[in-house]
Amino acid sequence: MAGTAKARSADVIVASELTRSYRGGPPAVDRLSLTIRRGEIFALLGPNGAGKTTTLRMLSALIEPTAGHVEVLGIDTRDPQGIDEIHNSLGILPEVAGLYESLTAYRNLQFFGRLHGLSDSTIADRARSLLTAFEIWDRRDDKIETFSKGMKQKVAVARAMLHDPPCLILDEPVSGLDPEAAKTLRDFIRDQRRLGKPLSCRPTTSTTP
Incomplete structure (x- = not known):
């Protein structure tokens, strides 16, 4: 019940003394603490190699920190019993579309939507709305292998948003997108x-704002 109480607070993602080290080198992330609250847009800025993607992966519970910890909606990312709830609460756009x-664009969305437990009718409605946008x-109905980089990015963004998650974590979301x-x-x-959903992202410099 403690986790439920925390989830109702304004703090959606809380990272404390977050550190990630790789063998044979200095820490990619060194004792980072941050709080992302409902309705905030939180951007990570820094040069290449500063640990931005590593940070987003830890916030997304995709990799574990070497030290420190992260809570998402009151759930510790180190808790194996809460990992599914965390992933269902996040819309994740990784650095690589994945x-x-x-498969076709629609089949990709259908596959990932089913992983999130969505019905086929809900997937159809959400896919139409997002792909139309x-x-x-x-x-x-065209295979992803026939798409340009920008079109693949559009499908990947739609996949991250398909299950209408309460929090979005996007790594270079406009990379490869045309201005429109x-x-x-x-x-x-x-x-x-405006709906109160927090978002954490690593901006890109490859597309003019």
């Missing part, structure tokens, strides 16, 4: 903030 090249609904699609994504992010 789509199945031999990114102007690729007419390509839904980047604006669509920024508008969507602002809408999520």
